[in-house]
Amino acid sequence: MSRFYEAGPLAKVGINLFYGYGYNFYRQENQLRADDQRVRQMACSLLSRARAGIDEAEARYRRDNIAPPTRANPFPDATIVANAQTLERLGREVGALEGQIRHQPVPENDRMAQRYRQEAGTLAALAEKDAVLVGQAELLRSMLEGVAGDAMLAGKREIEVGIAAITATLRERQTFLL
Numbered sequence: 001m002s003r004f005y006e007a008g009p010l011a012k013v014g015i016n017l018f019y020g021y022g023y024n025f026y027r028q029e030n031q032l033r034a035d036d037q038r039v040r041q042m043a044c045s046l047l048s049r050a051r052a053g054i055d056e057a058e059a060r061y062r063r064d065n066i067a068p069p070t071r072a073n074p075f076p077d078a079t080i081v082a083n084a085q086t087l088e089r090l091g092r093e094v095g096a097l098e099g100q101i102r103h104q105p106v107p108e109n110d111r112m113a114q115r116y117r118q119e120a121g122t123l124a125a126l127a128e129k130d131a132v133l134v135g136q137a138e139l140l141r142s143m144l145e146g147v148a149g150d151a152m153l154a155g156k157r158e159i160e161v162g163i164a165a166i167t168a169t170l171r172e173r174q175t176f177l178l
Contacts (some may be wrong), residue, residue: 022160032123033106038164040101041129046137047098051091053145054152058087061149083153090152093163098172101133105177122177129173136166 003009018024023033062084066076106126140162144152152159 016060028046029119029123032120032127035132036106036123036126039127039134040104043130043134043137044098044102046134046141047094047101050137050141050144051094053141053147054087054091054094057144057147057149057152058084058091060085083149086156087149087152090156090159090163094144097163097166097170100138104170104173125174125176127177130168133166133169136162136169142164 015024018026065080066084067073069075106123140159143155143159143162
């Protein structure tokens, strides 16, 4: 019988190659880590779309409401400028959330961390928190994508509550990893 049919030695060679490349596709922790990265990428994508909706609404609001300057009125109405700045601030806050989610850490697998927690259990708990994060991001995106600036200003309080909720979920996730 050829050496190519002996499963035991071939499996050892395969495992050595997996660890030699630094990644074993069949370890549950690696699958959970990949899921975590994918879920966070999804949340970032949803928040990016929400940010784009706010930016588009802000630009349309400025274009529609700020009249060209005249000698009689050289400056735009202060209320309109304040509303445009509010939309701009909301867009910045949503963009900041996207950046924070993108740079969230995942648990490391060093010996000190292994003393206090199991990597698979920690990653599974993070996946639950990230699922909540994606749900919140989707809700925010659905509130902001394709909505006019006036409607956003009318629902500003709810948008701010959504941003605060996502921020709280991020803090909870960070606290969990301490």
